Amino acid sequence: MKITSTNGNASRLNNDNKRLEYICSYIRYKFDNLFAHGLIFIIPLLTIISVIIILIFSIIYYYTKGVSNYKDALWETFTRILDPCAAAHDEGLKHRVISGIVILCGLVIIAILIGAIVTFMEEKLNELKKGRTTVIEKNHTIILGWSPKIFDIINELIIANENQRNPSIVILTSKDNSEVKYMIKDKINNSRNTRIIYRNGDPMSINDLNKLSLNQARSIIILAPKLNNPDVRIIKTILAIRNNPRRNKINFHIVAEIKERINLEAAIIAGGDEALFVYANEIIARIIAQSCRQRGLSVILSSLLSFQGDEIYFKHESALVGRTFYDAVFSYDKCSVIGLMLSDGTVKIFPRLNTIINIGDQIIVIAEDDHKIILSSDYLSRINYEYSGSKSPLLFNHNTVLLSNPVTRRATKIIERNLLLGWNKKAPLIARELDTYVARGSELHILTNSNIITQFINEQLVNELTEQKIFVHSGSFTNKVDLEKLNLFSYDYVILLANEESEQQNLIEEADAECLICLLYLKDIIDKSNNEKTFSIIAEMYDIRNCQLANRTSADDFIVSPNLISKYISQLSENKNIKKVYDVLLTADGSEIYLCLASMFVPLETPISYYQILQETLKYQYLAIGYRLMKYLHDETRFFGIVLNPDKQEQIIFSKNDKIIILAENFMSFTPRRTQIRRYRLAISGKPP
Numbered sequence: 001m002k003i004t005s006t007n008g009n010a011s012r013l014n015n016d017n018k019r020l021e022y023i024c025s026y027i028r029y030k031f032d033n034l035f036a037h038g039l040i041f042i043i044p045l046l047t048i049i050s051v052i053i054i055l056i057f058s059i060i061y062y063y064t065k066g067v068s069n070y071k072d073a074l075w076e077t078f079t080r081i082l083d084p085c086a087a088a089h090d091e092g093l094k095h096r097v098i099s100g101i102v103i104l105c106g107l108v109i110i111a112i113l114i115g116a117i118v119t120f121m122e123e124k125l126n127e128l129k130k131g132r133t134t135v136i137e138k139n140h141t142i143i144l145g146w147s148p149k150i151f152d153i154i155n156e157l158i159i160a161n162e163n164q165r166n167p168s169i170v171i172l173t174s175k176d177n178s179e180v181k182y183m184i185k186d187k188i189n190n191s192r193n194t195r196i197i198y199r200n201g202d203p204m205s206i207n208d209l210n211k212l213s214l215n216q217a218r219s220i221i222i223l224a225p226k227l228n229n230p231d232v233r234i235i236k237t238i239l240a241i242r243n244n245p246r247r248n249k250i251n252f253h254i255v256a257e258i259k260e261r262i263n264l265e266a267a268i269i270a271g272g273d274e275a276l277f278v279y280a281n282e283i284i285a286r287i288i289a290q291s292c293r294q295r296g297l298s299v300i301l302s303s304l305l306s307f308q309g310d311e312i313y314f315k316h317e318s319a320l321v322g323r324t325f326y327d328a329v330f331s332y333d334k335c336s337v338i339g340l341m342l343s344d345g346t347v348k349i350f351p352r353l354n355t356i357i358n359i360g361d362q363i364i365v366i367a368e369d370d371h372k373i374i375l376s377s378d379y380l381s382r383i384n385y386e387y388s389g390s391k392s393p394l395l396f397n398h399n400t401v402l403l404s405n406p407v408t409r410r411a412t413k414i415i416e417r418n419l420l421l422g423w424n425k426k427a428p429l430i431a432r433e434l435d436t437y438v439a440r441g442s443e444l445h446i447l448t449n450s451n452i453i454t455q456f457i458n459e460q461l462v463n464e465l466t467e468q469k470i471f472v473h474s475g476s477f478t479n480k481v482d483l484e485k486l487n488l489f490s491y492d493y494v495i496l497l498a499n500e501e502s503e504q505q506n507l508i509e510e511a512d513a514e515c516l517i518c519l520l521y522l523k524d525i526i527d528k529s530n531n532e533k534t535f536s537i538i539a540e541m542y543d544i545r546n547c548q549l550a551n552r553t554s555a556d557d558f559i560v561s562p563n564l565i566s567k568y569i570s571q572l573s574e575n576k577n578i579k580k581v582y583d584v585l586l587t588a589d590g591s592e593i594y595l596c597l598a599s600m601f602v603p604l605e606t607p608i609s610y611y612q613i614l615q616e617t618l619k620y621q622y623l624a625i626g627y628r629l630m631k632y633l634h635d636e637t638r639f640f641g642i643v644l645n646p647d648k649q650e651q652i653i654f655s656k657n658d659k660i661i662i663l664a665e666n667f668m669s670f671t672p673r674r675t676q677i678r679r680y681r682l683a684i685s686g687k688p689p
Contacts (some may be wrong), residue, residue: 030225042116129198131177138216140168144203145223151187152566159307168195193459203237217377219573231263255572279563286586287428292493292538305567310645314362325351333376336645339364349591366645413439420446421477422497444468477518496539512546537617597656611648626661
């Protein structure tokens with residue numbers, strides 16, 4: 001029986017120990033959870049402990065130290081917790097021991113408080129460095145994702161924001177925040193009045209998007225990452241934005257890149273009327289197809305797409321309601337009116353001169369800035385003449401202009417022989433674009449050393465072209481021997497394409513270096529020939545700095561595709577209607593930009609005002625928007641001789657080869673017939689020039 005009793009006591013003792021251990025563990029667990037809340041828990045806890053210590057020791061002081069009242073005891077206890085020096089004048093061992101205990105308690109409490117505050121500040125700083133905090137901004141631009149285009153986009157937005165109050169750009173990317181800051185600060189030296197805010201997160205995550213104040217954003221730019229099938233991520237990001245349960249009823253203004261045309265339809269469904277999509281390859285293909293025909297066009301487009309100089313704006317002008325488009329053209333001294341956006345959103349670039357401007361219509365102008373779109377004082381006086389029943393001698397009749405020379409030049413497609421050097425994803429699109437400009441029987445020659453590309457051309461591309469015959473030449477454009485075999489002087493236009501764009505800087509440099517080598521070989525072939533260069537060379541590059549290295553080569557124009565697309569995206573983020581304008585300008589069916597000889601319209605070596613130039617071009621149903629002085633062809637500081645949107649009072653003296661930049665729906669600057677005949681004789685004979 002004694003053994004049984006001993007075993008029972010041991011068992012109960014063991015159970016009690018386990019229960020006590022469990023209770024202690026539970027208390028520690030709860031206490032740890034409370035401490036995990038940080039200062040929210042620690043400060044109230046320390047306050048409670050301090051109050052308890054003050055109450056206990058104030059009572060001890062009151063009964064042992066002989067203070068006159070309890071309030072004095074409370075004060076003495078409180079000061080000793082905060083300041084150890086307050087006990088310096090205490091006398092007697094008992095009082096000093098009590099004060100010492102109070103001081104030690106105070107030091108522990110203050111040490112814990114300081115440590116908690118320091119830990120909290122470190123955590124907060126780390127959180128800020130990682131970019132995980134919520135952004136509270138209004139009228140800001142949000143950039144989601146990362147690509148090399150982000151630097152040019154930020155630069156353009158900084159310029160666009162110069163006349164804004166407290167502008168900001170918020171960047172959300174999955175890259176490390178410190179790395180992003182370093183790269184942007186390395187590329188962008190001066191952000192002027194624009195604040196750049198960095199946040200780390202997944203653009204496809206609703207939780208991360210909620211930290212960006214989406215509902216208050218002016219626009220949202222989504223960049224395609226350099227990953228396999230980036231379009232899927234773009235579409236998912238758009239769905240996360242539009243289906244966010246926290247969104248308000250105001251439509252978002254989203255601009256997104258799309259890499260593959262096959263995904264464009266799905267993207268449009270996902271984006272609805274809130275998203276615009278930029279299919280970069282198609283836009284660059286259109287620009288290349290037009291630029292090879294118009295030397296200097298890429299410089300003009302680069303200027304119009306940049307916020308640095310003159311760009312395109314829309315404006316409601318109540319003073320022009322009821323007047324004609326012709327009146328609008330001459331109503332500004334320092335702006336060039338190029339079209340109308342009707343009240344239903346339809347864009348008309350260079351409409352008929354007698355088109356009436358109605359209420360709700362907006363004029364489309366090229367101007368230095370939106371606040372500089374101001375009616376000229378002369379035009380306002382003409383309006384007053386009209387209202388008073390008088391006729392201003394400055395008021396011209398648009399019917400007179402139209403009938404002054406009824407014979408207009410109409411565009412006629414001609415047979416061409418063009419050469420494509422190199423290959424990338426834009427090559428098939430360029431071939432299709434060229435097909436809309438040339439006459440049946442034209443030839444497109446392609447130089448490539450890839451069997452896969454050759455197979456694609458022979459099996460698919462040849463069936464997609466109706467006006468051109470395709471001829472494939474085996475070889476590399478970095479091999480001079482292969483270039484010499486092509487009989488360059490038999491072609492109208494030579495297009496040089498860089499290898500596929502990559503996020504890695506070394507691959508971009510390698511692609512541009514290959515283009516530079518090819519341009520050097522082409523220049524050498526031309527220089528050693530006894531014939532004048534009769535064909536245009538258009539070269540694509542990825543880094544704008546490399547164009548400066550090629551300025552003295554034989555290239556007539558450079559297309560820096562990432563730079564142009566970045567500018568285009570920036571423009572769309574500021575005004576979505578810009579897309580409608582470039583959809584017209586960059587297609588063969590609508591009005592396009594041309595550079596034509598000034599001698600076609602005005603006398604040479606004679607001062608003439610831009611106002612008169614505008615009148616003369618309108619006689620032929622062309623609309624002047626600028627001019628090019630060829631003596632500055634290689635002068636980058638003078639913008640290669642191109643002047644857009646000049647003051648109408650400006651006096652200009654044109655020389656033999658100077659150009660007037662016009663908008664026209666139908667225009668063809670014909671190559672002299674003897675030059676064409678010579679080219680095709682060379683092509684048939686296959687002999688070197």
